[in-house]
Amino acid sequence: MNVDAARLTEQLETLARFSDAPAPAVTRVVYTQADLDARAYLKTLIAEVGLSVREDALGNLFARWEGQGSTLAAVATGSHIDAIPFSGRFDGTVGVLGGLEAIRALKTSGFRPRRSLELILFTAEEPTRFGVGCFGSRALAGVLTPDALAALKGEDGLSVLEAARQAEFVGDANKVKLEPGHYHAFAELHIEQGPRLEAAGVPIGVVSAIAAPATLHVTLTGAGGHAGAVLMRDRRDALTSGAEIALAVEAAALTTGTPDSVATVGVFDVHPRAVNSIPGRVFLTVDVRDTDLARRDGMVTRIQEDIEAISQKRGIEVVVEVLNADPPATCAPDIIEAAHAAAAGEGLAAKTLVSRAYHDTLFMARVCPVGMIFIPSQNGYSHRPDEYSSPEEITQGVRVLARTLAALAE
Ligand code: GLV
Ligand code: MN
Ligand code: MN
Numbered sequence: 001m002n003v004d005a006a007r008l009t010e011q012l013e014t015l016a017r018f019s020d021a022p023a024p025a026v027t028r029v030v031y032t033q034a035d036l037d038a039r040a041y042l043k044t045l046i047a048e049v050g051l052s053v054r055e056d057a058l059g060n061l062f063a064r065w066e067g068q069g070s071t072l073a074a075v076a077t078g079s080h081i082d083a084i085p086f087s088g089r090f091d092g093t094v095g096v097l098g099g100l101e102a103i104r105a106l107k108t109s110g111f112r113p114r115r116s117l118e119l120i121l122f123t124a125e126e127p128t129r130f131g132v133g134c135f136g137s138r139a140l141a142g143v144l145t146p147d148a149l150a151a152l153k154g155e156d157g158l159s160v161l162e163a164a165r166q167a168e169f170v171g172d173a174n175k176v177k178l179e180p181g182h183y184h185a186f187a188e189l190h191i192e193q194g195p196r197l198e199a200a201g202v203p204i205g206v207v208s209a210i211a212a213p214a215t216l217h218v219t220l221t222g223a224g225g226h227a228g229a230v231l232m233r234d235r236r237d238a239l240t241s242g243a244e245i246a247l248a249v250e251a252a253a254l255t256t257g258t259p260d261s262v263a264t265v266g267v268f269d270v271h272p273r274a275v276n277s278i279p280g281r282v283f284l285t286v287d288v289r290d291t292d293l294a295r296r297d298g299m300v301t302r303i304q305e306d307i308e309a310i311s312q313k314r315g316i317e318v319v320v321e322v323l324n325a326d327p328p329a330t331c332a333p334d335i336i337e338a339a340h341a342a343a344a345g346e347g348l349a350a351k352t353l354v355s356r357a358y359h360d361t362l363f364m365a366r367v368c369p370v371g372m373i374f375i376p377s378q379n380g381y382s383h384r385p386d387e388y389s390s391p392e393e394i395t396q397g398v399r400v401l402a403r404t405l406a407a408l409a410e
Helices: 005-016 033-049 093-108 135-140 146-151 160-166 196-200 238-254 293-314 333-345 391-409
Strands: 026-028 052-055 061-065 074-080 083-087 117-122 183-191 204-210 212-221 262-264 268-271 281-290 317-325 350-355 370-375
Touching: 005 033, 005 093, 005 391, 026 033, 033 061, 033 093, 033 117, 061 093, 074 093, 074 391, 093 117, 093 183, 093 391, 117 135, 146 160, 183 333, 183 391, 196 204, 196 350, 204 333, 204 391, 212 238, 212 293, 238 262, 238 268, 238 281, 238 293, 281 293, 293 317, 333 350, 333 370, 333 391, 350 370, 370 391
Parallel strands: 074 117, 074 183, 183 370, 204 350
Antiparallel strands: 026 083, 052 061, 061 117, 204 370, 212 281, 212 317, 262 281, 268 281
């Protein structure tokens, strides 16, 4: 198969330049100019490969190579190109540019698929701007309705639909949801974002399931005041309450008895943020995940109870919003098998593993049978500027993806 490592490396480098952070860091938040410029670049590459493009009201993009049996449901691949603040260049982009390279390689090899092949660029896998991850694929799966998209707002007060419109995605929000049977199968290529493949010395991961994520937004309101004049006994400090909550979040994950439980406070905003002023208000986010749904739900419940107890003890007003609490997804046995066969066909060792990170595949699983192919991440690093997978590792992943897609499209 004609997978071109140099071309793909150059495309990944070029894409990384569309960023609001200085290199090597990448920041590319949905619907910002950096995101729109990166999309325009991707479209020039898609045009080179000769695929037809459809975009929906959210900017989800579908690039199609028509199969010989064009009435059959298509096989799709793809991922995201948005990047969280100060992250790296491979998360998501490997699945988009690698997916395009896989299709290009299949085309130039003379392969003619029976089913059409589509590359999907999912809008906003990352939760940075609107709080929930994967709003593009959530909407494709009907998990987020047009009404919910109109109500979901970022810090600037714009809703998803308003921001999409400003970015000149003008389609009908009622037509985003995919009908059952729309796709025959979906397979996503992604970096592992963890250390297991590297540790095992195995170049290919075949994902069996994706862990269940949940997100909470917590707003704490105490009383601000003068850092010198207000006595300790009279304080209602929102920051120290938030700090106690952050420790409770950590404890909730540490005490389930399994390393599969993780919980993170990633945003902690303090108001008014002044040296000599008692913090009167704090906003924080809680990200909770587990491979087991009941255990994840147990953590969420415990965290909510702890937030309530800590706030009451400290005389703090609290508002907790559960933004999402999604079930895990299971990959389809025949796609798992196809990916293993593809790896074997390339002479590459493969290992079955669970994805601890979420992906658009989590929501595509509600639309059609799904699978995922992982490649190693150096040191297991991801969501940081030194995230790295080598050109060889990426190319191997693309080859396995191409073979998998070819098998699914037969
Ligand atoms: C995706 O970026 C995730 O947070 O798992
Ligand atoms: Mn990510
Ligand atoms: Mn990703």
